[in-house]
Amino acid sequence: MNLSHERAGSYLIIAVNEPRVDSSNFTHLKSSLGDIIAQGERNLIINLSQVRFMDSSGIAGLLPSVHSLAGNGNIFLVGLTAKVLQLFNLSKLDSIFDIYPSVEEALKN
Structure with missing residues (x-):
């Protein structure tokens, strides 16, 4: 899975540079996010703008974080x-995740 990172203040912005997040690649997303959190990052913005398809496996890659x-x-x-x-x-997960239209909007909160 192709991920890129950049910092904006106290936030680490993680861009998922893949058209799909599904059973073929969710474990890499899950482990990458776990590693980032283990390294001490506490404020993450996950940019999914390039993801055109996600299934329940993709969500499973995000939930442990x-x-x-x-x-x-x-x-x-x-x-x-x-x-x-x-x-x-x-899936009612919009009540668990804070979802914003853009990085800029997320940084305002």
């Missing part, structure tokens, strides 16, 4: 396409 940071940091998801946002809405 939410549990790891519960009460000790933030994970913001940004740039979700309509199809990916629909998955989060239908």
